[in-house]
């Protein structure tokens with residue numbers, strides 16, 4: 001199996017999750033290619049046997065490039081085993097970490113016609129020292145309002161890596177049906 005993981009990441013945490021998934025797939029003997037959606041214009045999905053798309057949230061939204069890519073390629077995505085995951089800080093609360101309860105995933109599914117075969121929501125990383133002044137202020141305010149860490153030096157990785165591993169194993173079982181490409 002030749003797997004594509006297409007991602008959108010601003011501060012690198014989604015890339016870290018993609019690299020973790022890449023290791024899970026490669027342990028199963030599957031070649032895996034990671035590509036940023038910023039460099040996706042030349043991608044031919046027919047070159048792959050499986051596609052996973054992952055994107056983080058910034059100020060309430062997945063990257064417009066991800067939405068555009070999905071909508072431009074919805075028909076082709078449907079022909080391959082496929083999955084999508086979202087990365088955000090709301091998901092640090094377990095009750096907001098499922099496709100049915102995470103507000104951003106619910107919004108995305110209204111914006112796209114593609115219905116991923118597997119969906120996941122992963123808790124992201126909080127990294128105040130890395131943020132620009134205004135972003136740090138805004139995220140601290142949101143964290144204060146929602147009971148999260150507000151120490152301006154805080155760096156917290158909320159990601160449940162076991163959840164990521166389980167998702168990777170589940171997706172690695174998804175095979176192309178023999179008739180799908182004929």
Ligand SMILES: Cc1cc2nc3c(=O)[nH]c(=O)nc-3n(C[C@H](O)[C@H](O)[C@H](O)COP(=O)(O)O)c2cc1C
Pocket residue numbers: 008009010011012013014015056057058059060061087088089090091123124125126127131135139
């Ligand atoms: C400027 C900024 C805005 C963010 N907005 C949200 C948000 O609206 N909701 C949320 O749950 N998380 C939000 N986050 C948290 C990110 O989704 C989280 O840090 C994620 O791990 C970032 O992944 P990335 O490094 O791949 O971009 C925001 C983070 C930053 C820096």
